[in-house]
Structures are given as structure tokens and as C-alpha cells.
């Protein structure tokens with residue numbers, strides 16, 4: 001099997017193994033790691049259609065994480081994708097209507113799609129630490145728009161040799177998301193609310209990764225920093241698996257002919273999930289359009305239409321908070337492809353983004369991204385979609401998934417495409433019960449417990465364990481800090497042991 005190395009988008013001389021890339025999270029000069037070559041993988045759908053999620057994960061992870069042994073990967077996969085998922089398919093496909101399939105990515109611990117990768121990341125990381133004979137503890141530094149935080153803590157809680165600190169926007173998460181985080185047990189976890197939005201948190205976290213002085217202090221205390229955000233390839237690679245699995249399931253159920261082109265729609269924030277679909281296409285999954293769905297924070301839509309990325313715009317809190325992002329980190333990896341892997345150009349563009357909040361790529365570069373279609377849905381459209389899908393198809397969608405569904409309809413109206421389409425269903429409606437119940441009934445002002453009961457009656461889906469007891473659990477984390485004090489929180493938490 002070929003050996004896949006990872007290089008930085010901003011300096012291709014920074015070249016590391018997969019396990020080193022996972023440990024580092026981000027390259028030292030601020031670039032993101034990308035595979036140096038796209039690995040070749042034999043996708044025989046007649047074989048894959050009979051394989052389990054775990055078997056397909058084994059196959060995909062082995063080629064991308066080529067310095068891990070088959071045994072190591074097997075151990076990680078087995079421990080990650082077990083009965084903590086409440087569906088044994090791990091990522092089941094729900095047939096909705098007119099060639100639309102919902103790939104339900106919310107059957108893990110925290111009922112959002114972040115579980116798909118964050119269930120395995122802790123195992124990949126501790127295996128990588130052993131492989132590289134790391135002596136220090138790994139300190140995971142994470143910014144969250146609501147879902148990564150809980151999923152990362154659930155994964156890393158009480159994992160030997162690790163500590164994790166999560167920063168979330170105080171006013172930018174749903175009640176359930178907040179409650180899930182502030183009740184998280186574990187001796188090695190810390191949760192901090194910040195006065196700011198997700199972009200502020202992510203920018204500050206990225207700065208800390210490049211802070212050489214901080215790095216030195218932490219090293220003396222026995223820590224190295226890593227990331228559980230989708231900038232880590234240990235997040236990205238496991239996300240490719242479910243697109244391969246979903247296609248195999250469509251073939252297996254005779255929904256499509258072997259080889260038929262399908263489209264994929266993804267509710268997008270940090271551009272991580274859709275980037276995984278892009279990689280799935282590159283390794284040979286028959287994908288046509290990659291439909292990038294945004295909420296009112298539509299910076300990516302403008303980018304795909306004009307080539308200009310302009311983060312200097314009003315920031316909106318929407319009913320799909322996990323997508324309330326203006327600086328979509330993983331777009332850098334696509335840019336790297338569009339500029340023909342010229343690291344200096346990526347470097348220049350990202351400098352402009354960080355200094356001026358804006359950059360522009362040339363028309364002929366943008367033309368290389370026509371496999372993407374981008375559009376947006378506002379809160380009113382999202383609500384209407386939740387209601388319409390419920391009335392017509394008896395399925396209760398969460399607001400993020402509903403943004404994607406709305407955009408798929410816009411795409412079909414515009415293109416007249418009849419391709420079968422998979423929508424990444426990224427969260428359980430129980431995670432956003434207030435919005436969903438309001439969309440379905442017009443009712444407001446219920447308590448979270450009442451909302452859950454309502455949803456259960458409306459959807460006929462039982463209340464997931466992840467949230468059933470949550471409102472009565474003790475609050476363990478109450479820290480709140482200003483952006484400029486985030487570094488101090490890290491220093492206070494990561495003391496010498």
C-alpha cells in the first residue's frame with residue numbers, strides 16, 4: 001500500500017506522516033494539513049454493498065492514515081463505532097421522497113454529526129501518541145459553534161494522557177447544546193463560555209496554536225497542544241467514510257444502479273463535512289454536484305458565485321447555530337486545490353483574510369470549482385421546510401438539515417436535475433427542540449422538558465438518551481471569559497502535574 005504523507009497548505013515543505021498530522025492538528029505556520037496525493041482505493045460497489053460501516057471505515061482509514069497498522073485501525077474502529085450508536089448501521093439512510101435520501105449522522109453520543117469523527121479521534125490520537133513515542137500529555141484546544149464541544153468532550157473524557165478545554169459562544173448555542181456542555185463530567189475536561197461568537201473563539205484558538213511562547217510554557221509543564229476541530233485531519237478522514245457507506249447502501253437497496261451519479265447536499269459552516277464529500281468524490285465515489293447550503297451567514301454562497309471571500313459583514317444568530325460562521329477554515333483546503341497546490345498563493349490569500357477580512361480569487365480559478373453549487377436559506381424558509389416535510393413526509397427534521405433540504409429544492413428548480421440526492425442530516429431535532437416545535441405548531445415558551453415531550457408526540461421518535469436526563473443533571477462548568485482572557489484560561493487549566 002502506498003504511503004500517504006501530509007503537507008501544509010501554506011508551506012509544502014512541512015511534510016509529516018498521518019499520525020504526526022493528527023497529533024499536531026494544525027501546521028506550525030498556520031496552514032492546514034492535506035494529503036500529498038489522493039490515495040487510490042478500490043471501490044467495488046458489489047463488494048462494498050455487503051460491508052458494514054466498520055468494514056468500510058477500515059478500508060478508507062487504512063489508505064488515508066497509511067502509517068497506522070491494520071491492527072491499530074481495527075482497534076480504533078471497533079472501539080469507536082460500537083453500541084454507543086443507537087442504530088447498528090451507525091449512519092442509516094432514510095428514504096424521504098423524490099430521490100432524496102437523508103443520511104442520518106446523528107445516532108451517536110451527542111446526537112449531532114460531530115460524533116461520527118469525534119468518536120474515533122481520541123483513539124486515533126492516543127494511538128498516534130504511542131507511535132511517535134510522545135512523552136507529553138495531549139491538551140486538546142477546541143472552539144465550538146455548539147456541537148463539536150460536547151462531542152469532543154464525550155470522546156476525550158477520562159482518556160488517559162489527554163486534557164480538553166472547550167470554548168463556546170455564550171449567546172450562540174441552543175439551550176440543549178449549552179446544557180450538554182456545562183454538565184459534562186470528567187476530571188480532564190473544562191468548558192468555558194466566551195463573550196463573542198464562534199469566529200472569535202476559533203481565531204483565538206488558531207492564534208494560540210501559533211504562539212511559540214505559549215507552546216514553550218506548556219511543554220515545560222508537560223503538554224503539547226492539539227485540535228479536535230475539523231482543521232485536524234483526524235476529523236476529516238473519518239467523515240469520508242459515511243459518504244462511501246451511503247453510496248454502497250443505495251446500491252445494495254437497488255435505489256440506484258451501480259455507478260449512477262448522485263448529488264450530495266451538506267448544511268455547511270466550517271466547510272469540513274462538505275470537504276469530506278469532496279474527498280469522497282476524488283477517491284472515486286460517483287458524485288456529481290456538491291451542494292453547499294448556508295443559512296443567513298452566506299459568505300460561502302458569495303464566494304462560489306463571485307470568487308470573493310468577504311468575512312467583513314454582519315454576523316447573524318440564526319436557528320441553525322452550528323452554521324453561524326463567517327470564517328470557514330476548511331475552505332483553505334479547497335483553495336489549495338484551486339490554486340494548483342501553490343503554497344505561496346494560499347499563504348498570501350490567508351494573510352489577506354486575516355489582515356483585511358477579505359480576499360479574491362481569479363475567475364479561471366473559480367471555474368475549477370463548478371462541481372460546487374451554493375445557496376442559502378433564511379430562518380423563515382427553514383421553518384417552512386420543517387413544517388412542509390413533516391406534513392408531506394411525516395419526518396421531523398432539525399433546522400440544519402432543513403437548510404440543506406431548502407437549498408436542494410432551489411438547486412433542482414434551477415438545474416432541473418433529477419439526480420438522486422443524499423442530504424447530510426446533521427442533527428437530531430431533539431437538539432433544537434424549541435425551533436422545531438415552533439415550526440411545527442407555532443407554539444413558544446415551553447420548558448425544555450415540555451418541548452421534548454411535544455417532539456416525541458409529533459415525531460413518534462423516542463427521546464434520545466443523550467438528552468432525556470440532561471435538564472436535571474448538575475451544572476459542573478460556569479466559567480465565562482472575554483476573548484482576550486482565553487489564553488489565561490488555558491494556562492490556568494494546564495498546570496504541571
Ligand SMILES: *Cc1c(COP(=O)(O)O)cnc(C)c1O
Pocket residue numbers: 112113114147148230267268269270271272273274322323400426427
Ligand atoms: C458542525 C455542524 C454543521 C456544519 O458542519 P461543518 O463541517 O462545520 O461545515 C452543520 N450542522 C450541524 C448540526 C453541525 O453540528
